[in-house]
Amino acid sequence: EHRIIAVINQKGGVGKTTVSANLVHGLALKGFNVLAIDLDPQAQLTTSLGVDNSEVNGLDEVLLNQRAISDLFIPARENLYLVAAGYGLADIEHITEGGASRGMLLRNALTEEIEHYDYILIDCPPSSGLLVVNAIFASKEVLIPMTGDFLALQGLSHLMATLGNFEQALGNHIRQMIVLSKFQARRCLSQEVKNKLIQHFPGKLLQTEISESVALAESPSFGKTIFEYKPKSKSALEYKKLVDDVIDMRAY
Amino acid sequence: EHRIIAVINQKGGVGKTTVSANLVHGLALKGFNVLAIDLDPQAQLTTSLGVDNSEVNGLDEVLLNQRAISDLFIPARENLYLVAAGYGLADIEHITEGGASRGMLLRNALTEEIEHYDYILIDCPPSSGLLVVNAIFASKEVLIPMTGDFLALQGLSHLMATLGNFEQALGNHIRQMIVLSKFQARRCLSQEVKNKLIQHFPGKLLQTEISESVALAESPSFGKTIFEYKPKSKSALEYKKLVDDVIDMRAY
Numbered sequence: 122e123h124r125i126i127a128v129i130n131q132k133g134g135v136g137k138t139t140v141s142a143n144l145v146h147g148l149a150l151k152g153f154n155v156l157a158i159d160l161d162p163q164a165q166l167t168t169s170l171g172v173d174n175s176e177v178n179g180l181d182e183v184l185l186n187q188r189a190i191s192d193l194f195i196p197a198r199e200n201l202y203l204v205a206a207g208y209g210l211a212d213i214e215h216i217t218e219g220g221a222s223r224g225m226l227l228r229n230a231l232t233e234e235i236e237h238y239d240y241i242l243i244d245c246p247p248s249s250g251l252l253v254v255n256a257i258f259a260s261k262e263v264l265i266p267m268t269g270d271f272l273a274l275q276g277l278s279h280l281m282a283t284l285g286n287f288e289q290a291l292g293n294h295i296r297q298m299i300v301l302s303k304f305q306a307r308r309c310l311s312q313e314v315k316n317k318l319i320q321h322f323p324g325k326l327l328q329t330e331i332s333e334s335v336a337l338a339e340s341p342s343f344g345k346t347i348f349e350y351k352p353k354s355k356s357a358l359e360y361k362k363l364v365d366d367v368i369d370m371r372a373y
Numbered sequence: 374e375h376r377i378i379a380v381i382n383q384k385g386g387v388g389k390t391t392v393s394a395n396l397v398h399g400l401a402l403k404g405f406n407v408l409a410i411d412l413d414p415q416a417q418l419t420t421s422l423g424v425d426n427s428e429v430n431g432l433d434e435v436l437l438n439q440r441a442i443s444d445l446f447i448p449a450r451e452n453l454y455l456v457a458a459g460y461g462l463a464d465i466e467h468i469t470e471g472g473a474s475r476g477m478l479l480r481n482a483l484t485e486e487i488e489h490y491d492y493i494l495i496d497c498p499p500s501s502g503l504l505v506v507n508a509i510f511a512s513k514e515v516l517i518p519m520t521g522d523f524l525a526l527q528g529l530s531h532l533m534a535t536l537g538n539f540e541q542a543l544g545n546h547i548r549q550m551i552v553l554s555k556f557q558a559r560r561c562l563s564q565e566v567k568n569k570l571i572q573h574f575p576g577k578l579l580q581t582e583i584s585e586s587v588a589l590a591e592s593p594s595f596g597k598t599i600f601e602y603k604p605k606s607k608s609a610l611e612y613k614k615l616v617d618d619v620i621d622m623r624a625y
């Protein structure tokens with residue numbers, strides 16, 4: 122089956138990009154054909170994978186100028202292609218004509234490509250605007266990174282309501298996975314948040330928590346994933362497990 | 374002098390809301406008249422100060438329906454008034470008519486009020502859209518919370534370029550202050566980032582770093598600032614110092 126996963130959370134800094142970068146590489150290392158799409162004008166997934174956004178064409182060419190998305194594929198790793206954000210991606214949010222079809226630009230661009238990839242992951246900005254709408258309409262499932270704190274929990278209930286509206290509009294069920302990210306297990310607050318997630322969203326919280334660790338903050342500065350930067354670290358093992366959680370849908 | 378400060382960073386989760394909540398209360402505790410404006414549809418400043426966004430009218434009424442902003446003032450603490458985000462604030466991003474004047478809605482709404490307040494602080498969402506444009510055009514200075522990691526540094530250079538464009542458009546110098554937030558002093562990466570900030574942005578990095586501390590993550594869950602939740606904590610002392618840094622413009 123071809124899985125298309127939007128990595129979303131309108132709350133900022135919860136680890137969307139870090140989860141995306143390490144997950145796509147982890148899946149590729151297992152031999153899957155993976156396509157990573159950087160849907161954030163800040164191009165941080167692109168940077169995290171060691172690609173210079175100012176030197177390449179990207180998704181803006183597809184969404185704004187209707188180029189074929191396959192023209193924009195950059196070989197990022199073995200089994201992993203990347204569509205960079207591209208310089209003009211922020212302009213998408215300003216498209217006014219086209220009504221509902223403005224939300225379908227990415228979905229339409231991907232139609233030909235789905236067959237070639239086992240996994241397509243889309244890294245999204247911290248907003249609920251047109252870019253995220255495009256990601257959700259293009260996807261079959263969403264992966265929601267969450268930090269173990271109160272303000273993130275606030276943002277999540279809002280996000281779940283939004284996803285409910287999408288499901289109604291699409292007439293389709295969107296599978297939801299939540300992953301705890303930057304997790305500090307020894308804190309009461311973190312455990313409280315985790316318990317609330319298991320209680321309110323049964324079957325959605327993936328079993329592996331990604332711990333807060335400086336290695337994960339350092340690796341993008343080298344354009345490397347954790348599997349390249351510190352392959353024997355606890356963080357690399359956690360991401361390895363997370364890859365399996367996603368493949369097998371292992372949730373609480 | 375009446376200071377109007379936009380708390381901005383399009384990078385998510387760097388502490389804009391936490392800095393805003395604790396700074397406005399800290400200034401109010403010193404006897405200044407303070408107005409806090411929640412410009413984020415996610416209404417997290419509103420929540421952090423213990424106000425239920427779904428129970429009050431807010432900034433959407435001002436920006437969308439042209440109500441006088443003083444109608445929307447909520448007494449949040451002694452010497453501190455809040456304008457909540459309001460339910461419909463996300464709709465601002467979809468206004469298409471009005472051209473350049475769409476960026477001036479907040480500035481125009483504040484003209485009458487500036488005289489009554491020593492400090493006006495505006496908490497912004499992690500985006501560069503119309504809401505943030507409104508904040509910057511309404512302000513005389515910006516306060517940029519920053520975490521000590523690589524992806525935040527990436528976002529900062531982009532932000533500085535954007536601010537340069539604003540200054541050209543306004544024909545005005547916008548004072549810039551940077552504050553290190555969620556800082557983990559013992560990490561090499563954090564110190565590297567701090568040194569880069571001092572090197573590239575002399576005179577802008579405020580002297581007090583706000584350390585990573587669970588107390589700051591817990592306090593909004595009680596609708597309290599750090600001064601109410603844990604007034605003797607290291608975090609409260611740091612925020613107290615940060616208040617003085619802002620008042621006296623103490624930077625490296």
Ligand SMILES: Nc1ncnc2c1ncn2[C@@H]1O[C@H](COP(=O)(O)OP(=O)(O)OP(=O)(O)O)[C@@H](O)[C@H]1O
Nearest residue numbers: 133134135136137138139247303333334338385522
């Ligand atoms: N497990 C972790 N441990 C330590 N640092 C982390 C971890 N995961 C992410 N980070 C760091 O935390 C910051 C925020 O993470 P990231 O940029 O991935 O979040 P995001 O949700 O994509 O943010 P945005 O909303 O701005 O797109 C980054 O500097 C990143 O390097």
Ligand SMILES: Nc1ncnc2c1ncn2[C@@H]1O[C@H](COP(=O)(O)OP(=O)(O)OP(=O)(O)O)[C@@H](O)[C@H]1O
Nearest residue numbers: 133270385386387388389390391499555585586590
């Ligand atoms: N110094 C700190 N120590 C520990 N946790 C903190 C600290 N400052 C903020 N936090 C927590 O980190 C998370 C992100 O902070 P905050 O929401 O203030 O950032 P933000 O920049 O406003 O995010 P957004 O971009 O989503 O608006 C919140 O859950 C907050 O409670």
Ligand SMILES: [Mg+2]
Nearest residue numbers: 137138161165
């Ligand atoms: Mg990101």
Ligand SMILES: [Mg+2]
Nearest residue numbers: 389390413417
């Ligand atoms: Mg915020």
